[in-house]
Amino acid sequence: DARVTQTPRHKVTEMGQEVTMRCQPILGHNTVFWYRQTMMQGLELLAYFRNRAPLDDSGMPKDRFSAEMPDATLATLKIQPSEPRDSAVYFCASGLVGGQYNSPLHFGNGTRLTVT
Amino acid sequence: EDQVTQSPEALRLQEGESSSLNCSYTVSGLRGLFWYRQDPGKGPEFLFTLYSAGEEKEKERLKATLTKKESFLHITAPKPEDSATYLCAVQASIDYGQNFVFGPGTRLSVLP
DSSP states (O other): OOOOEEEOSEEEEOTTOOEEEEEEOOTTOOEEEEEEEETTTEEEEEEEEETTEEEEOTTSOTTTEEEEEEETTEEEEEESSOOGGGOEEEEEEEEOEETTEEOOOEEOOOEEEEEO | OOEEEEEOSEEEEETTOOEEEEEEEEOSSEEEEEEEEEOTTSOOEEEEEEOSTTOEEEETTEEEEEOSSEEEEEEOSOOGGGOEEEEEEEEESSOTTOOEEEOOOEEEEEEO
């Protein structure tokens, strides 16, 4: 079974440090999403890419978050500088979406970020 | 704005006690409604896609149904291994990006 792979699984860092999360989407999927999950807010969309081009990043705090897709096998989410309120689980998901495609999203197991 | 709400927030059932979870949505043209199961420490796992009112899908003890305003996930004779958080999401047909909007989930506990 093809899977979305996220690294690292856990990250503990101090406030002000840079954090980079990585995602390997399922081969052949054209859309990659980044979500953040907290108890209070549930799953919030941060950004997503179609065919590696950013479609929407309006969910991200622009001054500190950035998302990129340097190639079809890697998506990254970076936080610089990190703050305690960024503590959450960050999920990457991929799917065949748009046009005639209508597949469900497949999720990785997330990166649990703790900022102290 | 597309919105999804789910009820109840949490549900405790005895093993074998059937029940239903609700997902209510408002969306500008529904492209699809998706049900996911999420276990602690894991990402959401896909269960069903429903596309139009009246459609039903079944998998083991789970059956999902769809109307124009809501979807139900019926759980028949649940077992403890069905304990999880169940999420629903909608995808709008007029949204160029066809983003997925998720509800807050229902935490289901099935007691032996």
